[in-house]
Amino acid sequence: MQLLKAKAFFSKVAPKAKKPKTACQLPESEYRFWSPLGCITVRACESGLHTTGLQGDLSDENFAPNPNQGVKLLGSNKVPQVIKKCEIWFRTYFDDPKNMNTVERPDICVFKKSNLAFRELVWKTLADTVGPGEVITYGALADRLKNPGAVRAVGSAMRNNPNGIIVPCHRVVRTSGLGLYHGGTLQSVKVWLLNHEGITKYSK
Template structure:
């Protein structure tokens, strides 16, 4: 297993020259709107899915359909990582993660701690309950606060809040809606099974 790469979070010093760029990535689950600056990624906005994509759509090419001409380095890294996530998931372990430059990930807080813990410790194809994640982040009684942290996650998919489920095994809420969460979890399960069947 390749070492986990933890993206750097840039310091507060450069807030003023933060010129935000946006790109739209056409993915198997719809259009992902990604924003960021030279310093790092700000946000990934998920599409709301009303129906699950069929087999053909879910294999659709993953490509930037708007904003490609002025992508910053973090946006290039983000779109490359997401392309791998959807099309060749095994590659995500070796790709650099973009730096993050969202205010929520700049200040010290329990939310930031939870999001970093999730990114670092819960791998592709795994799931964790709100309570288990609270334990991992160092506060076993904060399962409800973990739910709040998931709701405010500015960089879904890369920070994989879809992998956090209820203790009962139900998938629970998700910013992109229930169908999208189910799709992401089943995509990861299937890809992980394929990986395990490959000869080592």
């Protein structure tokens, strides 16, 4: 019991950046953006994004969004195209998600593979077909992938989504309600994002 507690505490104060299984072999760099949701950290190779995440110690308890915080890339003067695109994408998204059809999604490295694994297809289908202001259930997303039996696999893909916000797993809800975000630890972030997109009714 003690050990479990200590372990849980440790993982909370010292979040370890897990090397995503989806990363390619190209060199990867890290960039940070200020945003209304706090610091967003992006890791990318020259081909596209590997990971996009909010600060590791964020929780429902300490989540304090600041709508007046504009999107700003921190301290890099020479940035690759994908990061420039990312900055424009975030700026447009946080300014008004209704304008997302005017910006191009920053490339996601793993989407460039020729044979996508099932969960990669889930991420891509979600990012390609579920826009701001829409929600989809786990089941409907499985149907859209022509695999209606794969509801649990869709859920697993959502839990393991390496590029939050850009691959909009916050738009995937349960038939009966909101559904979990980040294993249930960031429900307030899911609600914030959906409200920001004009959604106040979560179930389909």
